[in-house]
Amino acid sequence: MINFLKLISRNKLALFGGILLIIIFVVSFLSPLLPLKDPDVIKTSDRFLLPFSEGYLLGTDHLGRDLLSRLLWGTRLSLLVGISAALISATIGSILGTIAGFYGNKTDNVIMRVIDVLMAFPYILLALAIVAVLGPGLFNAMIAVALVNIPFFARNIRGVTVTIANKEFIDAARLSGMSNFKIIVYEIFPNILPVIVVTISTTVGWMILETAGLSFLGLGSQPPQADLGSMLGEGRSSLIVNPHTSYVPGAMIFLIVIGVNLFGDGIRDALDPRLSKGELVKPQPVTQIKLDNNVENNNNSFLSVKNLTTAFNFNNKLNLASKGVSFDIKKGECLGLIGESGSGKSVTALSITCLVASPPGVIVNGSVKFQGNDILKMNYEQIRELRGNKISYIFQDPLSTLHPLIKIGKQLEETFIEYNHQKNKEAVLKGKELLKLVQIPNIENVWNSYPHELSGGMRQRVSIAMALTNDPELIIADEPTTALDVTVQAQILSLLDTLRKERGLSVLFISHDFGVVSQICDRVIVMYGGQIVEEGKTENIMSKPRHPYTSQLMECVPHIGFGKRKLLTILGSPPSITYKKEIGCSFASRCLIKKDNCLNEDIKIVRKGDSEVRCLYPHE
Amino acid sequence: MNDIMDILSANNLSKFYSKNKGLFNKQSINLRAVNNININLKAKESLGIVGESGCGKSTLAKMLAGLIAPTSGEIKIQNKGINNYEKYELPNHIQYMFQDPISSLNPRKTIYQSLATPLKYLRKLDDKEIEKEIKSIIKEVNLKEEFLNRFPHEFSGGQAQRIGIARVLLSKAKIIILDEPVSALDVSVQSQILNLLNDLQKKFELSYIVISHDLAVIEAICDRIMVMYFGDIVEKSDAKKLFQNPYHPYTNLLLKSVPIKNQKIEIQSLIETELPDPINPPKGCSFFSRCENKAEKCKDINPSETVKGNRRFKCFFPNI
Numbered sequence: 001m002i003n004f005l006k007l008i009s010r011n012k013l014a015l016f017g018g019i020l021l022i023i024i025f026v027v028s029f030l031s032p033l034l035p036l037k038d039p040d041v042i043k044t045s046d047r048f049l050l051p052f053s054e055g056y057l058l059g060t061d062h063l064g065r066d067l068l069s070r071l072l073w074g075t076r077l078s079l080l081v082g083i084s085a086a087l088i089s090a091t092i093g094s095i096l097g098t099i100a101g102f103y104g105n106k107t108d109n110v111i112m113r114v115i116d117v118l119m120a121f122p123y124i125l126l127a128l129a130i131v132a133v134l135g136p137g138l139f140n141a142m143i144a145v146a147l148v149n150i151p152f153f154a155r156n157i158r159g160v161t162v163t164i165a166n167k168e169f170i171d172a173a174r175l176s177g178m179s180n181f182k183i184i185v186y187e188i189f190p191n192i193l194p195v196i197v198v199t200i201s202t203t204v205g206w207m208i209l210e211t212a213g214l215s216f217l218g219l220g221s222q223p224p225q226a227d228l229g230s231m232l233g234e235g236r237s238s239l240i241v242n243p244h245t246s247y248v249p250g251a252m253i254f255l256i257v258i259g260v261n262l263f264g265d266g267i268r269d270a271l272d273p274r275l276s277k278g279e280l281v282k283p284q285p286v287t288q289i290k291l292d293n294n295v296e297n298n299n300n301s302f303l304s305v306k307n308l309t310t311a312f313n314f315n316n317k318l319n320l321a322s323k324g325v326s327f328d329i330k331k332g333e334c335l336g337l338i339g340e341s342g343s344g345k346s347v348t349a350l351s352i353t354c355l356v357a358s359p360p361g362v363i364v365n366g367s368v369k370f371q372g373n374d375i376l377k378m379n380y381e382q383i384r385e386l387r388g389n390k391i392s393y394i395f396q397d398p399l400s401t402l403h404p405l406i407k408i409g410k411q412l413e414e415t416f417i418e419y420n421h422q423k424n425k426e427a428v429l430k431g432k433e434l435l436k437l438v439q440i441p442n443i444e445n446v447w448n449s450y451p452h453e454l455s456g457g458m459r460q461r462v463s464i465a466m467a468l469t470n471d472p473e474l475i476i477a478d479e480p481t482t483a484l485d486v487t488v489q490a491q492i493l494s495l496l497d498t499l500r501k502e503r504g505l506s507v508l509f510i511s512h513d514f515g516v517v518s519q520i521c522d523r524v525i526v527m528y529g530g531q532i533v534e535e536g537k538t539e540n541i542m543s544k545p546r547h548p549y550t551s552q553l554m555e556c557v558p559h560i561g562f563g564k565r566k567l568l569t570i571l572g573s574p575p576s577i578t579y580k581k582e583i584g585c586s587f588a589s590r591c592l593i594k595k596d597n598c599l600n601e602d603i604k605i606v607r608k609g610d611s612e613v614r615c616l617y618p619h620e
Numbered sequence: 621m622n623d624i625m626d627i628l629s630a631n632n633l634s635k636f637y638s639k640n641k642g643l644f645n646k647q648s649i650n651l652r653a654v655n656n657i658n659i660n661l662k663a664k665e666s667l668g669i670v671g672e673s674g675c676g677k678s679t680l681a682k683m684l685a686g687l688i689a690p691t692s693g694e695i696k697i698q699n700k701g702i703n704n705y706e707k708y709e710l711p712n713h714i715q716y717m718f719q720d721p722i723s724s725l726n727p728r729k730t731i732y733q734s735l736a737t738p739l740k741y742l743r744k745l746d747d748k749e750i751e752k753e754i755k756s757i758i759k760e761v762n763l764k765e766e767f768l769n770r771f772p773h774e775f776s777g778g779q780a781q782r783i784g785i786a787r788v789l790l791s792k793a794k795i796i797i798l799d800e801p802v803s804a805l806d807v808s809v810q811s812q813i814l815n816l817l818n819d820l821q822k823k824f825e826l827s828y829i830v831i832s833h834d835l836a837v838i839e840a841i842c843d844r845i846m847v848m849y850f851g852d853i854v855e856k857s858d859a860k861k862l863f864q865n866p867y868h869p870y871t872n873l874l875l876k877s878v879p880i881k882n883q884k885i886e887i888q889s890l891i892e893t894e895l896p897d898p899i900n901p902p903k904g905c906s907f908f909s910r911c912e913n914k915a916e917k918c919k920d921i922n923p924s925e926t927v928k929g930n931r932r933f934k935c936f937f938p939n940i
Contacts, residue, residue: 168724169734171687175716176791177708177741190728340806341777455894456673485672485833490877490885512807515879542881556811558836560878563860564666566818567811567840573776574806590808 007270014266020259024252028079031072039069040224048242061231061245062238065224074226075252081142081220081227082208088146089207090200093153098192100154101161102184112158119151124213131219138211138227141220145210153199160195164188194271201264205257212253228253283357286380287350290362297367297374301328302506303352303474308366310344310351312577313359319577321347323530324365329474334500334507336521336538338514340553340574344530345510349476352508353387370474389419392467396479398459402451408462409447415469434465438495457488464496468503475500476508481516493519514554518542526550529575529586536611546611546618548594549587585615593617626699627827628661628684628714628795633693635679652898653679655851656693661795666821666828668838668859670874671848674895677831680848681797684829685716697795712742715793719800721780725772731783732768738791753790761786761816778809785816789824797829802837814840835878839863847871850895850906857931867931867938869911905935913937 009015027034043064051059051067058067100111118126130144164170165188173187208228214220215229216236223230228249235245287310297306308325311318322344329335339345350356352368353375368375370391375383387393395401403411412431413424420426435443438461451459460480467475477496481489497520500507511517517524517538524541526534526549534547545551555568572590584599585591591598598616605614637651654676661667671677682688684695686702695702697713705713718724725734732754739750758765761782772780781801788796801817802810818841821828832838838845838859845862847855847870855868866872876887896902896909904919905911911918915937923934 168718168720169726171716172718172724172787173726173737174687175685175711176738176787177711178737179708182741187726187729191726340808458894486835486877486879487672487873487887490879490887493879494885494887513879514881518881518883519879519885539882553808554881557807558811558814558840559880560836560839560875561863563839563863564818564841564843567815569811569815570808571812573778573809576776 004270008263008266011266011269013262014269017259017262017264017266020255021263024075024256024259025079028072028075031069031076034072036069036072037066039065039073039226041065042224048238048245051244051248058248059244061234062242067245067248070226070231071228071248071252074228074231074249075256077138077221077225077227078208078212078229078253079256081138081211082145082204085142085146085149085207085211086200086204088142089149090153090196092146093150094157094192094196096150097154097157097159098161098184098188101158102165102180102188104162104165108158111154115151115154118148119155123148123210127210127214128217128219131214136219136222138215138221138225141211141214144214145207148210149203149207152203153196156199157192157195160192161188164191198264198268198271201260201267205260205264208256208260209253283359286358286383287354287356288358288362289354289376290364291376292365295365295367297369299328299369300372301369302331302333302371303508304328304367304369305348305352306367306369308348308351308368309364310347310356311362311364313362318362318364320364321530321577322351322527325527325530325532327525327532327535329506329508331473331506332500332504333523334497334509334521336517336524337508337510337527338512338517338524339510339527340512342529342574342576343527344577345527346478348527349393349478349508349510352476353391353393354383355387355393388415388467388472389470390472391474391476392470392472394460394463394467394475394477394480396482398456398463398483399451401463402459402466404451406450407447408449408451408454412447412462412466412469415466419470430469431465434468435462437468437499438462438465440465455488456484457492460484460488460492461495464492464499468499471503472505474506474508476510478510479512480509482511482513489516496520514542514557530577531586531614532605532612533587533614534612535605540611544619546613546620547587547615548591548617548619551619552590552592625662626660626696627663628659628695628697628829630657630659630684630695631693633657633659633680633683633695634691635676635683635688636691649899652851652901654683654690655901657851657853659684659846659853661827661829663794663827664821664825665844666830666842668830668832668842668845669848670832670835670838670845672833672874672895674850674898675848676851677848678799681716681799681829681831685714685797686710687716708741711738711791711793713793714795714797715788715791716797717784717788717799717801720804721777721784722772722775724784725780727772730769730771731775734772735768735783735787735790738787742791754786757786757790760789760820776809777805778813781805781813782816785813785820789820794825795827795829797831799831800833801830803832803834810837817841835863835874847874850901851898852906852934854907854935855931855933857933861931865939867928867933867940868907868935869913869937869939870907872939873910873912913939 046060046064047062049056049060053059056066058071061067096111100108127144127148130147131140134140170183170187173183211220212229215227216233218233221227221230231249232246239246295307297304306326308322309320310322311320325348337345347356351363363376409431413427416427416430432443435446440446440458440461481492484492509521521538524536524538525532526547528549534541534550541550545554552570556570558567570590575586583602585603588594588598595617603614603616605612633654634656635654637653638648657680669677679688683690702710735754736750739745739753755765763779763782802813805813820826830838830842842859845857845859846853847868849870855871866875877885879885896906902908904921905923908914908918918936923936925932925934
């Protein structure tokens with residue numbers, strides 16, 4: 001709760017709206033206790049007094065009634081009616097929406113079609129019709145406003161419920177013996193509550209306006225009872241001569257709605273999980289670069305990464321995801337990068353062309369020299385010129401990297417035209433040639449398909465074709481086969497291997513799987529806790545790993561051909577990214593051969609022959 | 621045909637999803653997910669079901685757990701048809717462990733609350749007994765007691781999977797379906813969970829049905845294996861024999877495709893990888909287009925099950 005208030009108060013406008021609302025609420029609800037004149041007492045001798053007249057702070061209306069008193073009493077009534085209407089329609093709408101979303105099929109169809117019919121009427125017409133049936137009066141107006149707004153809630157809540165009802169924890173609850181009713185109450189309701197609250201907070205202002213609208217038309221509160229709408233209605237007849245009778249209630253409506261909307265936005269921002277996770281923050285096109293010091297990099301390999309350190313900035317604390325990563329790739333070489341989640345392998349790969357989402361990503365140190373130029377010192381245009389051109393990426397899940405609404409052919413054309421500024425015709429030719437290269441059967445068909453119409457393997461082939469469009473020199477492949485079936489994986493690996501050899505491509509291949517890396521890589525780097533722990537030729541590392549992490553990890557991966565058995569394990573789980581500085585070997589807590597001094601000092605990576613290892617006691 | 625010893629059996633189990641062709645076309649099209657499958661599971665046994673995405677293995681598993689109703693066929697648990705069980709009785713006998721450990725926990729409930737549900741609704745225990753049971757099970761899966769008051773998002777994948785295991789055990793069901801039990805976990809954590817599952821099976825005399833696309837995982841915990849392809853079981857065998865000598869060409873292809881360190885995969889690179897169209901399944905063998913051993917006959921006739929010793933397979937030209 002305190003956190004929630006903090007979140008809201010960070011948003012200045014929401015705070016302003018909240019304070020405004022609190023003031024209005026307190027004052028109007030205290031109106032019976034305040035030393036006010038009776039709002040309904042008529043004194044025609046004092047009619048149309050202007051504001052700040054003696055005895056009447058806000059003046060009087062056409063019957064000489066005190067406007068201040070009427071305003072506060074009226075606000076109280078309007079707020080009560082508006083809020084009750086919001087609660088009623090939220091309750092009924094949410095129940096209908098939850099039932100429709102949870103049971104689906106026929107129930108859903110029947111409920112939602114009725115709701116659709118309700119929505120088809122213009123709201124004021126429907127409200128008028130309801131009041132006409134029930135008869136005028138504030139209570140009936142409230143019922144009309146509530147009914148009219150039910151569809152809004154029902155539709156919103158239904159959508160959310162459908163998503164939640166298909167989650168695995170609902171199946172799990174069912175398997176725990178819960179009945180449908182209990183599932184709705186105990187499992188689904190807590191998850192849709194934030195949505196209900198957000199919807200209420202954004203609609204309550206609207207409902208106050210609608211009630212006022214009905215009263216303005218004379219269908220809501222009946223004289224002499226005052227509410228904001230009827231005050232406006234009464235003021236309307238003397239609008240030209242005595243405008244203050246309309247301005248006073250008008251200003252109040254304005255303040256209430258502004259307050260509700262600002263505060264409602266604040267609540268939404270604080271409660272919406274996507275917003276609080278920062279998912280809707282638009283990342284910058286280039287990772288923020290704040291280099292502490294200049295890294296000397298005189299290595300002139302094809303790609304040379306030196307001391308690359310990337311952090312995530314959470315609450316002004318830098319959580320280091322990769323810590324001083326250095327490696328190089330020669331022309332035509334395939335370098336494997338092995339690690340578990342949180343090892344920093346993907347962050348390293350993305351940092352090469354500054355693709356780490358910023359915020360929260362920051363590159364705090366290092367140098368990335370590509371063909372002699374330091375990418376971290378380039379401007380946005382220069383970096384953009386490299387991406388998808390000289391350096392291209394293949395990601396794990398092609399379904400999320402391909403645009404779902406654009407046909408495959410169009411997407412391939414776009415990639416080509418972006419850098420070649422040529423006619424569509426050439427782009428089409430090039431695109432089809434590429435699809436042929438990645439061994440896609442039935443090219444014409446695929447060209448005119450949308451990504452979801454293809455299988456996972458075909459989509460990944462399309463991604464590879466797209467990566468090859470502008471004849472790149474370096475391909476960075478981040479777990480390109482992890483989402484695929486084994487038989488398809490084998491095909492994609494052999495395709496990648498053939499292509500890179502034919503075209504002399506350099507590849508940075510990221511994976512968690514030793515078997516996969518063995519198929520394609522010349523050299524391998526093993527990362528753990530954001531650091532490189534071992535580097536060497538693939539066959540050497542695979543047959544004689546020197547770092548205890550590498551060897552222990554290899555031993556605990558199940559291999560085929562050994563039957564049902566007890567597997568070797570590594571204790572504990574991989575370290576998560578933290579801002580704390582830890583001294584010593586990050587693997588020490590899980591290492592089988594650790595000694596006391598492993599935790600005393602930072603361990604340097606040591607080169608021996610053509611391999612490197614970061615360990616005081618490596619296997620020989 | 622059902623052995624008395626079988627703790628679970630299913631005969632001629634099928635699932636078709638039907639979909640109307642269009643708004644005004646009443647004719648519906650059938651999408652084949654699981655086609656005429658027979659399964660039997662003995663007590664204390666673990667049976668692996670292996671196959672690639674889209675082969676129908678998850679649909680099959682959910683039918684067995686009573687989460688999806690089959691289109692046709694019968695499922696018996698302890699020799700009693702699952703439709704004959706009382707409304708909330710079935711989960712006392714069969715449980716399902718989900719692939720994604722985090723999303724199978726309600727994000728707004730503490731671990732204690734999540735674990736208490738099966739005890740409260742299935743076993744109808746009172747609060748004191750619930751607390752006792754939870755505290756003992758949490759030790760069984762090597763978690764600390766202080767985790768109980770935390771929420772799911774605070775856990776790593778491995779820890780969440782242990783919580784999932786704990787919940788399944790609390791129901792006291794003897795049959796547990798493990799849907800891709802380790803595929804969402806880090807490599808170094810997978811073996812911990814597999815060992816835990818093996819130990820618990822012995823200790824509580826459980827029967828497992830393990831579903832996975834990973835042959836190595838299946839091999840590490842299963843006694844018997846069924847290979848599924850396109851809604852059908854193409855091969856059934858003891859785990860050991862299957863891996864030594866796969867009969868069906870599809871099993872063979874699966875085994876050969878597994879990447880092993882320091883060993884290059886040898887497969888024909890231009891082989892078709894697409895599954896047949898489930899709306900319009902082929903007349904003959906569904907593996908025809910990808911098969912190395914195919915002949916003219918395979919295209920028109922779907923091979924029926926051949927029994928050889930205690931192995932069964934559906935192929936005219938097996939690799940024997």
